[in-house]
Amino acid sequence: MKxxxxxxxESMDCLVTVTEGASGNGIAVTITGSSATRFGTAMKKTVxxxxxxxxxxxxxxxxxxxxxxLDLVLAARTKAAILRFLGGVA
Amino acid sequence: xxxxxxxxKLPEEIPGYGKVRPYEGWNARKPEEHRDGPRxxxxxxxxxxxxxxxxxxxxxxxxxxxxxxxxxxxxxRNGDFVVNAVLDACAxxxxxxxxLFPTALFGVHKHLIQxxxxxxxxxxxxxxxxxxxxxxxxxxMEYPAILRSHGGRPRAVTSGDVHIDVAFxxxxxxxxxxxxxxxxxxxxxxxxxxxxxxxxxxxxxVALTDNLQPYPIASIAIPQIHVDIxxxxxxxxxxxxxxxxxxxxxxxxxxxxxxxxxxxxxEASPYFKDGISFQTGAGGISLAVAKFxxxxxxxxxxxxxxxxxxxxxxxxxxxxxxxxxxxxxxxSFDLDAVRSIAENPNHIEISAxxxxxxxxxxxxxxxLDVVVLGATEIDRNFNVxxxxxxxxxxxxxxxxxxxxxxxxKLTVITQPLLRGRIPCVxxxxxxxxxxxxxxxxxxxxxxxxINPRRTDLMEVAREAGNVxxxxxxxxxxxxxxxxxxxxxxxxxDRIIGVIxxxxxxxxxxxxxxxx
Amino acid sequence: xxxxxxxxxxxxxxPNMLLRxxxxxxxxxxxxxxxxxxxxEKDTARILIQQVLKRGEFGNCEVTVRINGMDTDLWRKxxxxxxxxxxxxxxxxxxxxxxEMQLLDEALSEIEDKxxxxxxxxxxxxxxxxxxxxxxxxxxxxxTKRIAAICPGGEDLTADLHTSRSDSGVELVGPRRMxxxxxxxxxVCALDTVFSRIADEEGLRKETEFVKQLGxxxxxxIHPNQIPIIHxxxxxxxxxxxxxxxxxxxxAEAARRGLGAVQVDGKxxxxxxxxRAAFTLQxxxxxxxxxxx
Numbered sequence: 001m002k003x004x005x006x007x008x009x010e011s012m013d014c015l016v017t018v019t020e021g022a023s024g025n026g027i028a029v030t031i032t033g034s035s036a037t038r039f040g041t042a043m044k045k046t047v048x049x050x051x052x053x054x055x056x057x058x059x060x061x062x063x064x065x066x067x068x069x070l071d072l073v074l075a076a077r078t079k080a081a082i083l084r085f086l087g088g089v090a
Numbered sequence: 091x092x093x094x095x096x097x098x099k100l101p102e103e104i105p106g107y108g109k110v111r112p113y114e115g116w117n118a119r120k121p122e123e124h125r126d127g128p129r130x131x132x133x134x135x136x137x138x139x140x141x142x143x144x145x146x147x148x149x150x151x152x153x154x155x156x157x158x159x160x161x162x163x164x165x166x167r168n169g170d171f172v173v174n175a176v177l178d179a180c181a182x183x184x185x186x187x188x189x190l191f192p193t194a195l196f197g198v199h200k201h202l203i204q205x206x207x208x209x210x211x212x213x214x215x216x217x218x219x220x221x222x223x224x225x226x227x228x229x230x231m232e233y234p235a236i237l238r239s240h241g242g243r244p245r246a247v248t249s250g251d252v253h254i255d256v257a258f259x260x261x262x263x264x265x266x267x268x269x270x271x272x273x274x275x276x277x278x279x280x281x282x283x284x285x286x287x288x289x290x291x292x293x294x295x296v297a298l299t300d301n302l303q304p305y306p307i308a309s310i311a312i313p314q315i316h317v318d319i320x321x322x323x324x325x326x327x328x329x330x331x332x333x334x335x336x337x338x339x340x341x342x343x344x345x346x347x348x349x350x351x352x353x354x355x356x357e358a359s360p361y362f363k364d365g366i367s368f369q370t371g372a373g374g375i376s377l378a379v380a381k382f383x384x385x386x387x388x389x390x391x392x393x394x395x396x397x398x399x400x401x402x403x404x405x406x407x408x409x410x411x412x413x414x415x416x417x418x419x420x421x422s423f424d425l426d427a428v429r430s431i432a433e434n435p436n437h438i439e440i441s442a443x444x445x446x447x448x449x450x451x452x453x454x455x456x457x458l459d460v461v462v463l464g465a466t467e468i469d470r471n472f473n474v475x476x477x478x479x480x481x482x483x484x485x486x487x488x489x490x491x492x493x494x495x496x497x498x499k500l501t502v503i504t505q506p507l508l509r510g511r512i513p514c515v516x517x518x519x520x521x522x523x524x525x526x527x528x529x530x531x532x533x534x535x536x537x538x539x540i541n542p543r544r545t546d547l548m549e550v551a552r553e554a555g556n557v558x559x560x561x562x563x564x565x566x567x568x569x570x571x572x573x574x575x576x577x578x579x580x581x582x583d584r585i586i587g588v589i590x591x592x593x594x595x596x597x598x599x600x601x602x603x604x605x
Numbered sequence: 606x607x608x609x610x611x612x613x614x615x616x617x618x619x620p621n622m623l624l625r626x627x628x629x630x631x632x633x634x635x636x637x638x639x640x641x642x643x644x645x646e647k648d649t650a651r652i653l654i655q656q657v658l659k660r661g662e663f664g665n666c667e668v669t670v671r672i673n674g675m676d677t678d679l680w681r682k683x684x685x686x687x688x689x690x691x692x693x694x695x696x697x698x699x700x701x702x703x704x705e706m707q708l709l710d711e712a713l714s715e716i717e718d719k720x721x722x723x724x725x726x727x728x729x730x731x732x733x734x735x736x737x738x739x740x741x742x743x744x745x746x747x748x749t750k751r752i753a754a755i756c757p758g759g760e761d762l763t764a765d766l767h768t769s770r771s772d773s774g775v776e777l778v779g780p781r782r783m784x785x786x787x788x789x790x791x792x793v794c795a796l797d798t799v800f801s802r803i804a805d806e807e808g809l810r811k812e813t814e815f816v817k818q819l820g821x822x823x824x825x826x827i828h829p830n831q832i833p834i835i836h837x838x839x840x841x842x843x844x845x846x847x848x849x850x851x852x853x854x855x856x857a858e859a860a861r862r863g864l865g866a867v868q869v870d871g872k873x874x875x876x877x878x879x880x881r882a883a884f885t886l887q888x889x890x891x892x893x894x895x896x897x898x
Contacts, residue, residue, distance in 0.1 A: 006649045012510060012621040035511040037481045038576040068510015071574050073620040076656040080649035343629060343829035535628045 004084035007069075007077035009033075014069035016047075016081040021059035027051055033066030046071055050078040056086070096473065096522055098598045106213060106233025107588050111595045116496055116528050119593040121449050126250030129293040131318065139266045140320045141302070145179045148321045149256075152294040154180070157187045158255035159215075161288045164194035165260070165272065165279040165421065169331020172260040172298050174201040175323075181210045189213040191254060193243060193284040193442070194487050195222060198331065206231060215252060216243075217477075217487020218587075226586050227483040229602040235484065235587045237477060240420070241446025241453060241493035242592040244287040249449060251594055257292035259285045259312065260326045264299035268317025269310045272422070272439070273432040275301035277327050280422020280431045281401075282311040286441030289316040300326045309432060311439060334424045337372060337402040344506060344535055345375045351558060352462060352504050352533040353382030355540075358554035359500055359547060361459040362392065368460040369398040369494055372423045375504040376462045380404055387413055398445075398458055400490070401437070406430040409437060418454050420445040420490075446493035448592050455490070455497025462502050463491055465532075467519045470562055472526030472541045474503060475519040477589060477600070480512045482579035484587045484600045488523055492592045495528040500547070507534040513569035515562075520579065521589060522598045536560050536568060580604040607667060608632045608888060609754065609794055610823040610839040611832050614671075616641035617650040623657045626666075629829035633667035638683050639674070639698050647679055651686040658690035669730060671696040675705045684712060689720035694728030694753055699761070701738045703748035706731070710749040725750060730796070734758030735765045739780045746791035754794035756825070757784045759801070774812065785820040797821045803828045813838040841889045850891070852882035 005017040014033065021028055029047050031040055047062055062078065069077070091099045094112035103109050111119070142148050154160065162173045173192065180188060190202075190211050200221040205211045207230070215236045218226045226235050238246055246252045261282070263274040270289075272282040277300055289295050289312045296319045297312075306314075340346065356362055356379070368383070370376040381404070387394065394414045397405040401419040403426025408414050417437045422428050430437045445454050455461075466486070467475040474495075479485050495501040505514045514534070530547060532539040537558035540548050551557040560568075580603070587600035613631035615622045617638045626634050636657070642650045654670065670687045672695050673679035684695060697709065706729065713727050729751040733739050739757065746755050757780050763769060768776045781797065788795035797816040800809045813824060813835050824835055841849065852869050856879045859867045867874045886892075 008618075010619070010621065012624065013619075038579070039511055039574065041577050042574045066511075068508070068512070069620060070511055070572060070624065072656040072660055073624075073653065076653040077649070080652045083648070083652075341830070344625060346830065347629060535625070 002085065004081055006080035006084060007073075009065055009067045012068050012070070012073065014067060014074055014077055015065040016074070016077040017063045017065075018081045018085040019061045019063070021061045023059055025059050027059070028061045029064070030061070031064045031066060033064070034068050035066045042071065043074055046074050047078050050075050051082065054079065054082055054086075056082060060085070094596065096525055096597065098522060100596055100599060101585070104234060104585055104588060104599070107236060113525070113591050113595040113597045116525060116591075117448075119595055121249060123249065125248045126253065126291065128291050140268050140318065141266050142319055142321055145175055145298070145321055145323075146183060148296045148298075148319045149176070149179055149183060149185070151319050152256045152296055154185060154256050154294075156185050157189075159189040159191050159253065161191040161254045161257045161292060162193070163259065163282065163285040163288065164192060164196065165282060165284060166277070166327040166332050167279075168196040168198050169277075169328035170196065170198055170260065171323075171325060171327050172258060173199055176258050176298075177202055177205050177210060181205055181208065186210050187212045189215060191252060192216040193240070194489075195219050197221070219485060219487065223485040224483055227485075227600070227603050228605055229582070229584065229586060231586070234585050234599070237488055237587060237589045239446065239488040239492040239590075239592050240284070240442050240490040241448055241455070242488070242590055242594065244441070244443040244447040245449045245592060246590075246594060247287050247291045248443065248447065249594070254288055254292035256294045256296060257285075257288035259289060259295060259297050259317075261297045261299045261312075262326065263301045263303055263307055263309075264297050264320055265303055265305040265307045265314075266320060267305050268295075268297055268314040268320055269305070269307050270297050270299075270312040270317060271307055271309045272311050273309055273428060274303070274307070276329055277301070277325065277332055278428045278432075279332050280428040281419040281439045283420035283440055283445060284442050285312060287443050294318050296321060298323055298326055300324060333422070333428055336426055337377065337404060337424050339378050339381045339404070340374055346378055347535055348504050348506065348533055349375050349378030349382055351538050352379045352502050353386065354554070354557045355502065355531060355533065355538050355547075355551060356383055356460055356500065357386050358550050358557055359460070360550065361500055362386070364393050365395045366392065366459050367394060367396045367398065367457060368462070369400065369458055369498070370462045371464060372400055372402050374464070376464065377402065377404060379462045379502075379504065384408055384413060396457075398454055401427045401431075403427060406437070409434065418445070446490055446497075446592070448493070448496070453493070453497070455493045458494060458498040460500045460502065461494040461498040462504055463494065465503050465505050465514060467514055467516050468503060468505070468529070468532055469516050469519045469526075470566055472529040472532070472562070473519050473522050474524040474526075474529055475521050476523045477587070478521050482520060482581060482600075482603050488589070492524050495524045496592065501528060501530045503529060503532045505532070505534060507536055507565070507569060508572060511573050513573050515565050515569045517566065521587075521600050523589060525591075525597070532562075532565075534565065536565060539565050608823075609667065609796055610888070611826045611835050612667075612669070612796065612823065613826045613829065613832065614641070614799070617654050617670075618642050618646050620653065620657075623653065626829075627663040629832050630664065631666060631826060631829075631832050632823065633669060633693075634663060635669050635671050635696055635825070636687075637671045638679075639671045647673070651683065655686055655690055658687060658692060661691055667693045669694045669696050669728075671698065674699045675709065680709075681712065684709075684716060688713060688716045688727055689722070692727065694730055694751075696730040696732060698732045699734045699738065699758075700731040700745055701735055701741065703741065703744045706745060706748040706752065710751055713751065727751065728753040730754045730756065732756050732758055733780075733784060734761035736762075739783050742784055742787035743791055746787055746793050752791070752793050754796045755784055755788050756796045757781055757798055759798040774815075781816065781819055781821070789820065794823075795821045797824045799825045799827050800831065801827065803830070806830075806834055809834050810838060839888060841885045845885055846889050846891065849882035849885040849889075852879055853886060856882075
């Protein structure tokens with residue numbers, strides 16, 4: 001199954017893993033780690049917005065392992081992971 | 091519901107706690123009664139040996155029954171064997187519904203979770219940390235934990251709010267007639283400051299030692315007249331967990347940056363002169379502040395009067411160098427401090443009552459010039475939270491936070507603005523540990539934020555020219571910008587923790603987490 | 606005149622350092638896409654740096670990005686990713702040929718044009734890490750108007766000279782002198798290389814004093830703890846400050862009175878000396894208002 005990732009689990013970073021999803025399931029986002037309890041809503045929003053910005057419409061699973069990443073870092077790692085998934089580079 | 095002086099809504103009565111006296115101000119409540127006292131014993135020369143063979147024999151001799159209050163000190167920290175061993179014995183003897191009254195608990199005490207679940211322990215009147223804290227936060231105990239500061243606890247005991255049935259005192263050295271000392275053995279902990287009040291006010295006092303010495307021992311911290319039973323053990327704790335090696339100052343650049351700002355504030359304040367007294371924490375930013383202040387004292391040839399705390403080798407070196415005249419020690423953190431308290435007459439052991447109880451003729455924190463403390467959260471009104479984490483879980487005790495903040499002329503909180511994505515500056519703290527009226531300044535990597543009440547400090551800080559100032563409004567906004575909006579913590583109605591102010595009034599309650 | 610006493614390297618794939626580096630108040634930050642980032646991570650680092658640049662919170666720091674060498678196929682993507690998002694300049698490793706700088710100049714102009722940024726505003730800082738680079742220092746320094754500074758390498762340069770780094774540093778003295786000469790002849794900054802023994806504060810101080818005396822204006826920095834030490838070396842003494850204050854005050858007085866010549870203690874003071882005095886005060890953190898009271 002095709003899977004790519006970007007980022008690390010170092011302090012203030014996050015590891016974003018993109019995997020091919022089951023057909024018809026759309027975009028499934030899971031968030032674990034230190035920010036999940038209080039920032040889950042905001043983080044999900046950012047991930048979905050990044051997918052939209054890249055105009056990807058397929059079925060994927062995006063898993064975020066967080067270690068205190070600010071929003072811009074999450075956006076950057078998500079973008080990088082999806083671009084890698086699409087086979088391109090920035 | 092009643093609303094206290096901080097605007098926190100509290101029930102009039104809490105099951106497992108009793109009637110709620112709401113917080114009315116940092117020095118509002120004045121006592122009217124006399125001190126409580128222990129059962130009076132009469133002991134004659136037909137009994138000259140208090141030693142019993144083991145813990146179970148001691149428990150039997152103490153008369154401990156189900157439902158009673160038992161107490162422990164935390165001087166053995168994460169190396170402690172005693173609390174777990176005593177509760178194991180109680181469980182085996184069928185004693186249940188005990189009220190655990192420790193001065194603090196550590197990770198090693200997660201062993202107690204089985205006794206909490208089985209009903210051997212049904213109440214904890216003290217801080218709940220780590221795994222026990224998480225269990226309590228998720229509703230694992232029927233009655234709420236009651237949190238008190240290092241000064242609030244002896245106040246509660248001496249005023250009779252809490253009456254201790256049996257006190258268990260781990261003692262690195264003891265003799266057969268019950269003289270106790272915190273030094274002289276491989277499990278030395280230095281000061282036994284937190285054990286004194288229990289020794290004086292409990293109905294029965296059981297001492298546990300792994301170093302029984304001929305009568306009478308040297309360096310007596312707790313005298314024989316208070317001790318009923320002595321239990322020799324193979325080991326009372328693991329020395330590696332009891333004290334650390336020499337405490338090192340951090341080299342982390344962000345922590346050093348914050349410490350530097352804090353030191354500049356202290357140096358600009360009117361307290362930075364001959365006779366200065368201060369207290370810092372055992373590590374991290376707090377200790378780095380001590381280093382910078384010490385460097386400035388050396389440069390400006392300033393001699394301090396006393397160091398207070400929480401004593402580490404760093405303060406011991408300052409005493410040796412003549413930068414302090416005395417150290418007042420309620421807890422010895424490392425081997426250097428243990429050695430010093432045993433050898434140096436200017437390194438004085440003090441009890442928790444002496445250290446921080448507001449209801450006596452004058453505790454040590456009242457004479458303190460400067461204290462440097464931490465926080466998990468601080469809000470627009472400078473209210474500080476050290477008890478709960480961002481998840482809403484009750485994971486830390488109060489320690490001496492409330493007491494030192496009340497007593498010190500300058501109370502400085504040092505903290506990075508962000509831990510990961512979690513901000514330490516919020517609109518309103520999740521739970522209040524220390525009210526803003528006794529907090530003077532917050533120092534983060536963005537600069538120094540002075541409580542507007544302290545116009546005098548703002549003036550000297552501006553004049554000094556090297557104190558980077560940032561207002562609380564700016565800081566709160568910066569935190570918002572950096573982190574974005576936070577989801578609220580989801581809780582049930584049930585109260586799982588009661589946070590008392592040092593005078594026994596209630597500051598706040600902590601509710602059970604929705605899982 | 607911008608202070609360039611310290612430039613702190615921030616690894617380009619490390620969010621913690623990228624976001625916090627400016628808090629230590631170096632005069633400049635270098636977001637590093639070259640040696641600090643593994644080949645497989647160049648793409649993610651570019652995106653991360655882009656986001657950090659968009660946020661734009663660097664205090665008063667001069668913001669530069671060290672791009673990959675022009676002998677790779679990475680440098681074009683590097684400048685396309687970062688220039689449109691607000692950098693003061695780019696730092697180029699292993700520069701050897703003035704024509705490389707002209708090529709870079711054209712590529713930068715194209716990007717500035719497309720992004721609506723003033724043409725020529727992106728500065729270039731050249732790392733001279735080979736014997737050939739050092740030898741051609743002057744030609745490189747005058748190759749385009751964008752060149753703001755030239756900097757000698759350390760490890761790479763030593764290797765290219767077929768020698769090793771010693772405690773005395775004698776192997777680098779010659780190259781350092783050549784860079785200083787070329788820089789001042791060309792009218793650009795001379796900025797020295799990193800001091801890698803982070804725990805050796807005394808060693809850092811000695812080396813900084815040495816390169817300051819040679820004529821460098823600053824050093825690159827790999828750890829925030831090095832910043833206060835280097836700043837203190839470049840901070841003028843009270844005597845120097847006092848002299849500078851009197852020169853600047855005299856110049857202001859002369860200007861007020863409409864006099865062409867500036868006199869201090871009965872002696873004439875040339876314009877470059879006045880400029881130098883103003884810079885000394887800037888380094889000392891003293892404002893004009895403070896001088897004039």
